[in-house]
Amino acid sequence: MSRAICWFKNDLRIDDNPALTSAARAGALLAVYCLEARCAGDSAYGAPRMGAHRRDFIAQALAALHERLASLGVRLVVAVGEPEDVMVRLAVKNGVDSVWTVAEIAPEERWQMQRVRDALARVDVTLYETRPNTLHARDELPFELAEMPRVFTRFRRRIERAARPAPPIDPPDWCRGIEDPDLSGVAWVDSSDPPATDVPFVGGEDVARARLSHYLWQTRAVTHYKQTRNRLLGEHFSSKLSPWLASGCLSVRRVADELSRFESSVLANESTYWLMLELRWREFFYWVLARHGVRLFARSGLLDRHDRPDAVDAAVIDAWKAGRTGMPFVDANMRELAATGYMSNRGRQNVASYFIRDLRQDWRWGAAWFEAQLVDYDVASNWGNWANIAGVGTDKRDEGFNVMSQALHYDGEAEYVSYWIPELRALPRKQRHAPWLAEADQLADTGYPRLTTIPPAWRDLVPSASV
Incomplete structure (x- = not known):
């Protein structure tokens, strides 16, 4: 039987996870997450790449993912090292012939994906990229990426006229895990014990789905989102789903699907539309980055303006x-x-x-x-x-x-x-x-x-x- 690795990154869930579903179909499965050196370092602008709050949130999400995958018969390995090294070692030692992961668009992540692809190819292992945590895949957009509208309003109108969010897929009921995987030569950490936190956000798929249910179905706070979204204090002035969307604990397609069900069975109004509008803003920036790449990170930006403040005091x-x-x-x-x-x-x-x-x-x-x-x-x-x-x-x-x-x-x-x-x-x-x-x-x-x-x-x- 063939063997596969599911490489988790910003998709820390089992629900509506095309990489996991595809890897499970490919054969006996090992799940891997890499703690990379760059995430522990500083950026070119003197700030940490990942602060304590997000680091704890992801650690909590990994503990939750560890538990969910174990219930499916799959081990999660949280490896310390660069993916191009970790994937090759684990693939060779465990007879893996394919690695499945979510597609990337940001420049650093694309370069990393190419390094991993090249390293795996040298040991005759194929890297497959699956659809990202977006409402639409690239081939579902009603325009070519080269014709991506520069302005959000034009993007929104074209999307609303011609594209519907893809339906989410249910998590697999069961997977075949690789029994007693060989981890020799790979440094790894125990992901089963989540760190405590005193902040209002806790990582994990179950917490994410509970927040979605609470905001839509239990409190129906979504019905006054447009009126409250600019408030500054309180639990329900906005959905606050963004931490779980960013880490992939929550599928944006699942959010859109639940919102659509809510509108069909409870109420559709300006506020429910406005929440969907915010999901489309998220979508817009994703495809802007996919279209323009490194230009988005330049001081002169997409408009090539060189008159912007350049002080670093x-x-x-x-x-x-x-x-x-x-x-x-x-x-x-x-x-x-x-x-x-x-x-x-x-x-x-x-x-x-x-x-x-x-x-x-x-x-x-x-x-x-x-x-x-x-x-x-x-x-x-x-x-x-x-x-x-x-x-x-x-x-x-x-x-x-x-x-x-x-x-x-x-x-x-x-x-x-x-x-x-x-x-x-x-x-x-x-x-x-x-x-x-x-x-x-x-x-x-x-x-x-x-x-x-x-x-x-x-x-x-x-x-x-x-x-």
Whole structure:
């Protein structure tokens, strides 16, 4: 009987997992996940490639996957090393003739896939790539990739007219595992014991499906998503499915299918459509990256603009990272990110705009910090959104945010900044978004930094401000 490896990456689930299903059909199966050296290092922008929150989340997801695969009769090996070495060693020692894994589009991952393909070919093992965790496969798009619409609205219209999300496939009922696999020469770690966490997100397929069911069917919070999605505090203002989608604990096709069932049997309204719209934004950035590759990561971006800020001021960037810029709305969001690995979409847009437009820093350093910190880091969405806010992405409008206006609109009672910056509770509520209005001694007593340069656009909003 033939033998196969299922190489898990950002697809840490058994439901709707084409790589697992295909590998199981190919023969007796060994599941492998690689802890690569690059994930433990720093990026070119001085930030870790993977921070503690995402590392713990993935460890939890691997423990859950370990259990799910064991119930199917398959062992999960979490190997320490580069995939091109690990796959060859395991394939040769266990008589494997095929390796199955999800397709990749990001440049580093594509280069890695080619290295693995070449290494396996030398020992007569074939690498197969299966469809990614997207609503549509490449051959299901209603246009050639070279004709990928640059603007989201055009993409959305063409997709809505001509393409339906692919139906999810159910997990295999049973697999034939490779008995007593030979792991000699491969370093591996025990994946069965998940790390504890005090943040609101826990990795794993069962947790992901429970959150989806809770948000749609149990609370029906999805029915007011459009009205609440810009809120900053609370469990149900948004779906918060992104961490599980990013790690592949949850299939986006499963989400779309459940949402469609909900609309058919309970209610279809603006809010349910808006949630689907957000899934399409995720899809859009995926195919933008597939189309443009390394250009998305350049300072000049897709628009080839060379007038973007290029400053890399360590003190300024460190204050932004630590939530100590002196702008409370920005600082509150950055402190939430540091504490939880998460930030609302409204917060992400504002802190990115402040980093680029007000602090005048090279946008790539901010995007790289998000890559390190976000528990829901997704390469295409993260870098695509940052490029847009920098004015070098898919949106030709070169506009930033008036962060003070946004703060007063979305946190009018200063509840959010008071929660994440407790030292500001010593000030009157009306000063918590503009603490520089307080007496110097009073602000000094709080320990919160004083913002010395007030953007002119803020002065009409807080007319008593002085520089």
